[in-house]
Amino acid sequence: MAARPEPPPSTERPRGRPRRRPPAALTAGALAVLALALTAALAPLLPLPDPALGDLANRLLPPGSPGHPFGTDGQGRDVLSRLVWGTQASLLAGVVPVAVASVLGTLLGVVAGLGARAVENAVMRVLDVLFAFPSVLLAIAIAASLGAGLVSMMAALAVILVPAVARVVVTEVARLRELDFMQAARAGGAGWPFIARWHVLPNIMPAVSVYCSALVGLCVVLGAGLSFLGLGVAPPHAEWGAMVDDLRQYVFTAPLLALLPAAAIFLASVSFNVLGEGLRRHFDVKSRYTT
Amino acid sequence: MTAFLVRRLLLAVPTVFGVCLVVFVTTKLVPGDPLASLLGPLATPAARAELSARLGLDEPLPVQFGTWLWNVAQGQLGTSIQLQRDVLDLVWGAFGNTALLAAAGALIAFGGGLALGVTGAFASRRPPRWLASGLSFLAMSVPQYSIALLLVVLLAVEYPVLPAGGMRDPIAGGGAGDVLRHLILPAAAVAMIPMGVIARMLSAVLADVLAGEHIDAMRARGLGRVSIALHALHNALPSLLTIAGLQIAYLLGGVVFVETIFSWPGLGQALYNAIAARDLPLIQGGVLVIAVSFVLINLVVDGAHALIDPRVRR
Numbered sequence: 001m002a003a004r005p006e007p008p009p010s011t012e013r014p015r016g017r018p019r020r021r022p023p024a025a026l027t028a029g030a031l032a033v034l035a036l037a038l039t040a041a042l043a044p045l046l047p048l049p050d051p052a053l054g055d056l057a058n059r060l061l062p063p064g065s066p067g068h069p070f071g072t073d074g075q076g077r078d079v080l081s082r083l084v085w086g087t088q089a090s091l092l093a094g095v096v097p098v099a100v101a102s103v104l105g106t107l108l109g110v111v112a113g114l115g116a117r118a119v120e121n122a123v124m125r126v127l128d129v130l131f132a133f134p135s136v137l138l139a140i141a142i143a144a145s146l147g148a149g150l151v152s153m154m155a156a157l158a159v160i161l162v163p164a165v166a167r168v169v170v171t172e173v174a175r176l177r178e179l180d181f182m183q184a185a186r187a188g189g190a191g192w193p194f195i196a197r198w199h200v201l202p203n204i205m206p207a208v209s210v211y212c213s214a215l216v217g218l219c220v221v222l223g224a225g226l227s228f229l230g231l232g233v234a235p236p237h238a239e240w241g242a243m244v245d246d247l248r249q250y251v252f253t254a255p256l257l258a259l260l261p262a263a264a265i266f267l268a269s270v271s272f273n274v275l276g277e278g279l280r281r282h283f284d285v286k287s288r289y290t291t
Numbered sequence: 292m293t294a295f296l297v298r299r300l301l302l303a304v305p306t307v308f309g310v311c312l313v314v315f316v317t318t319k320l321v322p323g324d325p326l327a328s329l330l331g332p333l334a335t336p337a338a339r340a341e342l343s344a345r346l347g348l349d350e351p352l353p354v355q356f357g358t359w360l361w362n363v364a365q366g367q368l369g370t371s372i373q374l375q376r377d378v379l380d381l382v383w384g385a386f387g388n389t390a391l392l393a394a395a396g397a398l399i400a401f402g403g404g405l406a407l408g409v410t411g412a413f414a415s416r417r418p419p420r421w422l423a424s425g426l427s428f429l430a431m432s433v434p435q436y437s438i439a440l441l442l443v444v445l446l447a448v449e450y451p452v453l454p455a456g457g458m459r460d461p462i463a464g465g466g467a468g469d470v471l472r473h474l475i476l477p478a479a480a481v482a483m484i485p486m487g488v489i490a491r492m493l494s495a496v497l498a499d500v501l502a503g504e505h506i507d508a509m510r511a512r513g514l515g516r517v518s519i520a521l522h523a524l525h526n527a528l529p530s531l532l533t534i535a536g537l538q539i540a541y542l543l544g545g546v547v548f549v550e551t552i553f554s555w556p557g558l559g560q561a562l563y564n565a566i567a568a569r570d571l572p573l574i575q576g577g578v579l580v581i582a583v584s585f586v587l588i589n590l591v592v593d594g595a596h597a598l599i600d601p602r603v604r605r
Contacts, residue, residue, distance in 0.1 A: 125305065125309075126309070128306060128309070129305075129306055129309030129310060129312075129313060130313070132306050132307075132309070132310050132582055132585060132586050132589075133310065133313070133540075133578075133582045133585070134539075134540040134541070134543040134544040134581065134582070134585055135540065135544060136544030136545070136547060137543070137544060137547070137578045137581055137582060138313070138578075138582075140547070140562065140566070140574065140578060141313075141314060141317045141574065141575065141578045142317055142320070144317075144566055144569075144571065144574050145317040145318065145320040145321045145571070146320060146321075147321075217432060221434040224434065224436075225434065225435075225436065225547075225548055228436055228548065228551075229547065229548075229551075229562075229563055229566050230563075230566050230567055231566060241436075244436055244437075244440065248440060248552060251440070251443055251444060251448060251455075252448060252455075255444040255448045255449065256444075258440050258444070259440060259441060259444055262434070262436065262437035262440045262441065263437065265434050265436075265437055266432065266433050266434060266437045269432045269433070269434060270429070270432045273428070273431070273432045277428070
């Protein structure tokens with residue numbers, strides 16, 4: 001048998017499978033989120049005034065004042081500096097709970113989806129109860145009990161996100177369960193940990209990670225909301241939601257000031273949502289055609 | 292239909308029970324020693340034991356839960372620490388105002404979502420389609436407190452056409468027209484996220500329906516655009532109802548922020564004040580009442596779903 005000729009080594013991409021161009025939403029969202037992350041990381045290096053240092057002689061300066069491009073708040077603290085430093089808390093509040101919830105929710109969902117019918121029923125009933133709460137209210141109840149602070153706020157957010165992730169995972173696993181390769185694996189004597197690791201996880205990963213990325217924007221909004229209510233980051237630290245709550249008392253004297261942190265939260269939420277939408281279009285072939 | 296309703300009602304019982312359990316568990320999450328905070332650190336063991344027995348804290352947790360549940364079933368939600376008034380009285384007084392705000396918000400969310408979703412799915416030109424889907428994406432992403440502040444600054448401070456807060460004008464007000472004027476801005480703010488989500492989901496559902504063969508058949512028979520659109524909307528109605536039912540959660544969550552910013556005298560504002568005062572009985576009473584009413588609303592939505600879609604009744 002004649003040996004097949006080796007294809008010449010090539011730096012070109014293989015033909016016939018053109019690389020999908022990433023959707024514009026993915027690029028735009030990724031750039032926006034990168035900008036946010038850089039702002040948060042570089043906050044200590046930027047030449048900004050101390051975000052916690054008040055100056056009562058210069059309180060409530062309007063945006064555009066010399067030395068304070070975004071003005072100052074009720075205690076004379078520089079609003080631009082507080083917005084930049086506040087990026088850290090908002091990103092943490094958005095990303096950490098989703099990361100925790102995606103691991104716990106996936107574990108719970110896979111166990112429920114592959115386990116006995118009784119296990120699945122038990123897990124689903126518990127999820128139903130947690131879904132009976134509007135998520136903000138459950139977060140309020142938990143965070144209020146745990147006490148104010150960034151950690152208890154993130155814990156409360158993670159708790160309310162776990163059922164959402166778990167439900168998506170259970171649905172995805174149920175879709176897989178009856179497929180031929182799963183039955184073949186079971187017939188071949190594979191135990192459920194093996195099936196979960198090598199057959200289920202790789203197949204549910206795209207859907208679950210796209211869903212989780214869509215949760216980050218929501219989580220940023222909820223986290224800032226909890227701080228707005230006084231349940232998140234404590235006041236002296238710079239955090240957008242707490243800034244909104246602080247500055248809204250001056251809405252008649254300095255109406256623009258309160259809008260700045262409100263707009264920052266909105267921009268962060270839009271950035272993450274655009275990124276999530278881009279990921280969804282990039283991975284989910286079906287919705288590439290319907291959207 | 293009756294059998295479906297009875298079954299659905301029975302299913303709601305364990306859910307309400309679970310909601311109560313979760314709220315009870317959060318009361319037990321509170322860090323620190325409740326006896327020490329009531330009696331101070333120097334209390335004698337005898338005084339501690341006496342108070343512990345009086346509050347039922349020496350009982351095992353399931354017994355404590357049973358007692359608490361029994362009290363809740365009788366309407367005893369405890370006493371507000373800050374206001375020293377019965378929690379049920381406080382919550383009940385605020386409940387009606389929140390229901391009014393939520394209903395107005397639901398109306399705007401549903402109407403706006405329908406308009407945007409239909410435009411996004413049926414408009415024959417690209418610009419209106421893009422505008423509709425862009426607007427619903429932005430509406431979906433905007434935090435309730437951000438849009439509420441923007442509305443206050445724009446329409447109550449810079450161009451004062453509507454009141455910035457409250458429910459009734461203290462001097463001239465009190466009539467239905469006055470309440471309506473105060474209602475417009477908060478209702479619009481609380482409706483924003485649900486409106487965006489409803490519009491996006493409706494567009495997607497309608498796109499699925501429009502790809503169906505029965506739509507091709509209608510087109511082949513020469514039906515006009517409008518009657519095809521009406522047929523497609525009829526097909527999309529059950530999904531629309533399910534989506535709208537889920538959005539009520541956002542609506543009820545959003546009232547906390549919106550009522551706070553607009554000083555609307557409802558449950559949300561009561562919760563905000565209770566959080567500021569660390570008034571746990573009032574927080575838990577408010578959360579419990581909102582969560583239970585959410586379960587009941589979902590019951591109604593499911594009933595309506597069964598009414599318009601016979602497949603659900605089985």
